[in-house]
Amino acid sequence: FTNLSEFALSYLWSFGDGDSTSNENPMHWYLSIGAYVVSLIAVSDKGCKDTVSSSVVIRDEYTFYAPNAITPDNDESNDVFYVLGNEISSKDFHLYILDRWGGVIFETDKYEKDQPAKYGWNGSLKGGSIASIGSYTWFVKYYDGDGIQHDKSGVVNVIR
Numbered sequence: 001f002t003n004l005s006e007f008a009l010s011y012l013w014s015f016g017d018g019d020s021t022s023n024e025n026p027m028h029w030y031l032s033i034g035a036y037v038v039s040l041i042a043v044s045d046k047g048c049k050d051t052v053s054s055s056v057v058i059r060d061e062y063t064f065y066a067p068n069a070i071t072p073d074n075d076e077s078n079d080v081f082y083v084l085g086n087e088i089s090s091k092d093f094h095l096y097i098l099d100r101w102g103g104v105i106f107e108t109d110k111y112e113k114d115q116p117a118k119y120g121w122n123g124s125l126k127g128g129s130i131a132s133i134g135s136y137t138w139f140v141k142y143y144d145g146d147g148i149q150h151d152k153s154g155v156v157n158v159i160r
Contacts, residue, residue, distance in 0.1 A: 001026055001038065005050065008042035016056070030058045060086040062144060069157040072123025072130060081156050082120030087144040088113060097121050097156070098137040105131070111142070123158055131158050 003011060003025050014020045015028050016036030030036065039053040064085035071078045083095065090111040097106035105126055110119040121138075123131050139153040 001028065003040065005040070005042035007044050009045050010043045012041040014039045033058050033060055059145060062087045064152060066138065066152065066154055068155065069159055070123060071159055073160060080117045080120040080122050081138065082116045083140050083152070084116040089143045089145065092143055094141045096139045098139070100134070105136070133158055133160055
């Protein structure tokens, strides 16, 4: 934290999580995700006090992962392609799987962060047949918790 007060001789920082310090420009680690009100009381040599407060939001680290292979053989191991990560919003989410000619063979606009495989691609094509062994392109569009759009793409291999 940066203290911009002038002519102060003492300081009291309150970090909103029960911790405080009298350091002029302290560092502070938050142990939990959440919103905190940080306050600084600066005291001059004449005993005059000035207070400033501001909110700090601690978020989960942004992550993103997509596997590069699936084995859609119903053995409950790597049967479904899906993306996962922290801060992926289900609002305006779109996942597409494309064949080698660029045709859409699977698409969904549903995402459940606690069960990302629920709406993933199980290796089946439109019409119900199983995809052949090979490489397929995936594309996903989603927004994070700050409303920033992300476009990601890659290749997933179907193996048996």
